[in-house]
Amino acid sequence: MAGILIHSAVEQGELRAEFWELVTVARQLAPSVGGGLRVALAGSQLGDALEQARRAGAAEVRVLEHAQLADPWPEGHFEALAALCGRLDPEVVLVPRTPLGAEVAARLAIRRGASLVHDVTHVQKGADGITATRPVFGGAVSATVQARRGPWVIVPRPHAFAAAAPADGEASPVVREAFAPATPPRTFCGARTRQGSSGAKDIEKARVLVSGGAGLGGPEPFRLLGEVAELLGGAVAASRVAVDAGWVPTSLQVGLTGRSVAPDLYLAVGISGATHHLAGCSSAQVIAVVNSDPAAPFFRLANYGVVGDWKEVIPAFRDALKEKLATSRVA
Amino acid sequence: MRAVVCLKQVVDPLTPATELALDRAAKKMKPAAAGPPVINGYDEQALEAALRLRESLGQLEIVALSLGERFHLDVMKRSLAVGADQLVLVQDPSLDTPDSHRVATALAAAIRKIGAVDLVLCGRQASDWDNAIVPLLLAELLGMPCLTLARRVSVQGARVEIDRVLPDGSQTMWSELPAVVTVTSELGALRMPTARARLATARIQPKLLTLADLGVAAAEPPQVEVRDLSIPVAGRECRFVEAADGAAAGRRLAEILMEAGVVRPEGAR
Ligand SMILES: Cc1cc2nc3c(=O)[nH]c(=O)nc-3n(C[C@H](O)[C@H](O)[C@H](O)COP(=O)(O)OP(=O)(O)OC[C@H]3O[C@@H](n4cnc5c(N)ncnc54)[C@H](O)[C@@H]3O)c2cc1C
Ligand SMILES: Nc1ncnc2c1ncn2[C@@H]1O[C@H](COP(=O)(O)O)[C@@H](O)[C@H]1O
Numbered sequence: 001m002a003g004i005l006i007h008s009a010v011e012q013g014e015l016r017a018e019f020w021e022l023v024t025v026a027r028q029l030a031p032s033v034g035g036g037l038r039v040a041l042a043g044s045q046l047g048d049a050l051e052q053a054r055r056a057g058a059a060e061v062r063v064l065e066h067a068q069l070a071d072p073w074p075e076g077h078f079e080a081l082a083a084l085c086g087r088l089d090p091e092v093v094l095v096p097r098t099p100l101g102a103e104v105a106a107r108l109a110i111r112r113g114a115s116l117v118h119d120v121t122h123v124q125k126g127a128d129g130i131t132a133t134r135p136v137f138g139g140a141v142s143a144t145v146q147a148r149r150g151p152w153v154i155v156p157r158p159h160a161f162a163a164a165a166p167a168d169g170e171a172s173p174v175v176r177e178a179f180a181p182a183t184p185p186r187t188f189c190g191a192r193t194r195q196g197s198s199g200a201k202d203i204e205k206a207r208v209l210v211s212g213g214a215g216l217g218g219p220e221p222f223r224l225l226g227e228v229a230e231l232l233g234g235a236v237a238a239s240r241v242a243v244d245a246g247w248v249p250t251s252l253q254v255g256l257t258g259r260s261v262a263p264d265l266y267l268a269v270g271i272s273g274a275t276h277h278l279a280g281c282s283s284a285q286v287i288a289v290v291n292s293d294p295a296a297p298f299f300r301l302a303n304y305g306v307v308g309d310w311k312e313v314i315p316a317f318r319d320a321l322k323e324k325l326a327t328s329r330v331a
Numbered sequence: 332m333r334a335v336v337c338l339k340q341v342v343d344p345l346t347p348a349t350e351l352a353l354d355r356a357a358k359k360m361k362p363a364a365a366g367p368p369v370i371n372g373y374d375e376q377a378l379e380a381a382l383r384l385r386e387s388l389g390q391l392e393i394v395a396l397s398l399g400e401r402f403h404l405d406v407m408k409r410s411l412a413v414g415a416d417q418l419v420l421v422q423d424p425s426l427d428t429p430d431s432h433r434v435a436t437a438l439a440a441a442i443r444k445i446g447a448v449d450l451v452l453c454g455r456q457a458s459d460w461d462n463a464i465v466p467l468l469l470a471e472l473l474g475m476p477c478l479t480l481a482r483r484v485s486v487q488g489a490r491v492e493i494d495r496v497l498p499d500g501s502q503t504m505w506s507e508l509p510a511v512v513t514v515t516s517e518l519g520a521l522r523m524p525t526a527r528a529r530l531a532t533a534r535i536q537p538k539l540l541t542l543a544d545l546g547v548a549a550a551e552p553p554q555v556e557v558r559d560l561s562i563p564v565a566g567r568e569c570r571f572v573e574a575a576d577g578a579a580a581g582r583r584l585a586e587i588l589m590e591a592g593v594v595r596p597e598g599a600r
Contacts, residue, residue: 072497073504074479099498103479106464110471115554118462131558136429136460137360140348144559186476190492190503208594232594244516251499256461257516259498265593275348276458286593287567288584297347302569306584312577313584320585321594328589 001151002035005090006058007081009072009100013047017204018096018156020163023056025094025123025156027164032125033092038062039172040084042077044070054174057167062088066179071189072100078107079181085112092125093153097260105153115147121160130154138256139275139282158260159283195249203252208234208265211254211281212242215270215291215310219247224314225269231321237261239271255280269310273298290314332486333392334381334450335442337466338374338410340399343367344458351562358557359427360459368403370410373454375521377514380484381452382414382522388486392416394445398437400427404537411532412524418537419445421545429460430553435468440545442473450491451511455480466513476506482517 006022008015026037039053042064053061064080081104085093095105097119109116117123120132129148134157136143203209210229212222222236229236237259238252254261256279266284271277273289273296281287282301289302290313299305306313342351342360352361370378378395385391395410398421411418421441425433442448451473456463463479470477481493482501492505496515524532572587574580588594 071502075476099480099496102463103467106467109464110468116464117555118464135563136560137342137351138344138458138461140346140351140562141353141360142561142563143557145555146558147555149554187478187504187506190505192497192500192502194500240516244519249500250496250517257455265588274345276344286588286591288588288593289569290584299569299571300566303567304572304584304587305569306572306577306580308577308580313581316578316581317585318581320582324585324589 001089001091003088003090004029004033004035004037004092004094005040005085005088006037006056006094007040007042007101007104008053008096009069009077009098009104010041010043010046010049011072013045013049015049015052016096016098017163018098018158019053019056021156021158021161022094022096023164024161025154029092029123029125035091038088038090040064040081042069042080050174051171052166054171055166056164056172057169058172061172061174063174063176064179065176068179071192073187073189074100074103074107075185075187076181078104078111079183080177080179082108082111083180083182084177091150091152093151095153095155097155097158102155105155109153112151112153114151114153115149116153116155117145117147118155119157120154121157123154123156135279137275139279159262195251203235203237203254203261204259206235206261207263208232208267209237209254209261209263209281209284210234210267210269211237211239211271212248212269213239213271214241214245216242216247221310222248224318228267228314228318228321231318231325232265234263234265239277268298269314271298272296273301332388332390332449333394333445333447334384334452335394335396335445335448336374336378336381336410336415337438337451337453337469338378338395338397338407339371339454339457340368340397340402340407341371341457341459343369344372348562353560353562355560358560368406370406371454371457373456373458373514373516376516376518377452377454378410378413378415379521380481380512380514380518384484384486385414394419396438396441396445397421398423398426398434398441400424407537408532408535409524411535412528413522414528418535419540420537421540421542423542425542425550428550428553429462429557430550430555431462431464431468433550433553435465435472437542437545437547438465438469439472440547441540442469444540444545449508450486451475451509452484453511453513455513455515463513466511470511473509473511475509475511477511477513478504478506479513480515481512482515484512484514484518
């Protein structure tokens with residue numbers, strides 16, 4: 001049992017942004033774990049992601065490329081990784097906290113009898129094993145947990161660690177693996193639908209997010225937020241209440257069970273600021289909050305606050321932006 | 332057909348952080364401080380999934396199952412009032428724990444004791460520790476397949492089919508029964524009980540079981556121990572925009588953000 005293995009699934013040839021955060025964690029742990037770093041990439045077409053991952057400074061990149069890994073099929077991705085771990089026997093496996101990654105990590109920990117340390121914001125290894133910090137109770141409480149016995153499966157929280165820079169030197173060698181599950185599959189994938197419809201830009205990549213919540217009262221006001229987002233070259237996001245009500249698609253949800261975002265500006269409109277929501281946006285550079293309730297908890301995390309009704313504030317905000325952006329463009 | 336729905340009693344996740352209190356010695360949340368507990372939201376949605384299944388199948392026996400240290404009966408009995416046929420509670424001090432193995436072992440034993448279970452419905456995660464691991468462990472212990480993050484659950488013959496929520500859409504998935512399925516909030520909220528049903532279920536007593544009844548041995552040390560809990564004081568200094576009315580505040584906010592360089596003309600970044 002030795003070494004660190006980073007595992008990441010690749011969709012549409014794109015290396016996930018979290019990959020470089022996992023590299024940071026790996027570099028932090030490397031001196032106390034020993035045995036070097038390996039990377040495993042899984043998917044049906046790795047494309048560009050493979051070349052990028054070869055720059056992580058790993059001893060090698062293991063490629064789990066197979067048509068059956070095209071879907072975010074937890075059992076398949078898990079079986080592929082478990083077989084690889086059987087051969088490499090890593091001491092620490094690092095997996096990104098996506099819905100697929102989290103489930104693959106849990107299944108792997110169960111199969112290997114490994115200790116699962118989930119959603120960590122800080123992690124270190126000492127004589128007593130792994131000690132980590134993680135938010136619990138939706139982020140209201142911070143827990144320090146300890147897992148004495150290895151191997152370990154660690155799932156870092158997105159944006160809790162800085163993205164690492166690619167390493168200098170040679171690109172890592174590539175080793176191709178067969179997809180050889182230990183057991184016949186018991187779960188099966190069918191038709192997949194994508195919600196790209198409303199032209200929703202990927203909110204994880206947008207530099208500006210204009211986010212709406214229950215206070216908007218329905219789907220229509222999200223059009224207004226969309227106008228503001230467009231002026232700022234950003235995208236629209238939302239709270240879970242707005243998603244569960246069917247006003248906007250799930251892909252726009254920010255928070256503990258939605259996306260984790262870190263834009264330059266997060267403008268929250270009609271969102272109360274429950275810890276579960278803040279868990280997904282507290283890494284924003286600047287947070288501005290528009291809420292009619294001066295006691296809304298979101299103000300405690302805001303840089304700028306407007307106590308008011310969005311129906312008055314946002315149209316005027318949009319018009320002022322339009323005007324000012326037009327004049328500054330001329331100037 | 333028989334379905335078991337696993338319900339966890341948790342501290343109300345909407346309790347404001349300022350009202351939470353910790354028992355740092357026991358490394359637990361102080362239960363009284365946060366008011367009455369609730370059924371974990373996703374587990375309520377799992378129960379709603381079971382009720383919808385019963386409607387579409389015409390017949391389904393629903394057993395609600397919960398493990399914990401101490402139960403608020405009026406909270407847990409809501410499951411009966413909305414239509415569960417039976418409520419089984421396993422009570423033991425060792426069950427108020429973030430140790431997923433302990434919980435899953437006891438749940439598996441209880442499900443075997445209930446017997447002839449075709450479908451186990453769980454929430455996607457418990458809102459206290461957000462582990463999302465008990466259902467996977469449970470499936471492993473029961474030798475069942477596990478489907479996760481269902482926004483819709485249906486049963487045709489010996490097969491369960493779900494719509495699994497993905498970050499960018501959804502995907503149909505299926506497996507043979509018996510199976511474990513976890514439910515996410517997109518499925519929709521649990522229906523309200525009628526006043527009549529509330530009264531009718533007031534006298535029904537849950538079935539109480541002990542770990543000894545289930546043949547579950549004393550707790551082994553957990554793989555992951557909790558060393559400390561604290562309430563972080565995170566915060567930013569909020570500059571409130573002062574203005575005569577909402578519209579003026581909106582204009583002022585635009586100015587402030589531009590002056591601070593947060594908002595720049597598109598393309599200039
Ligand atoms: C385990 C778990 C996971 C969760 N995951 C997430 C998650 O990933 N993301 C998420 O967002 N939530 C999540 N939640 C839910 C979360 O706890 C809150 O319920 C949710 O974030 C509240 O959404 P909201 O702020 O839109 O609604 P509310 O809390 O109802 O707030 C609406 C706000 O709008 C304001 N308002 C009303 N009218 C106006 C007006 N005219 N002008 C201006 N303001 C107005 C109100 O003052 C209020 O503050 C989770 C919950 C649990 C238990
Ligand atoms: N003590 C418990 N009693 C009943 N069900 C539980 C318990 N703990 C966890 N579960 C079930 O397992 C799901 C996931 O829990 P967790 O893995 O702790 O996040 C919950 O949503 C419940 O359905």
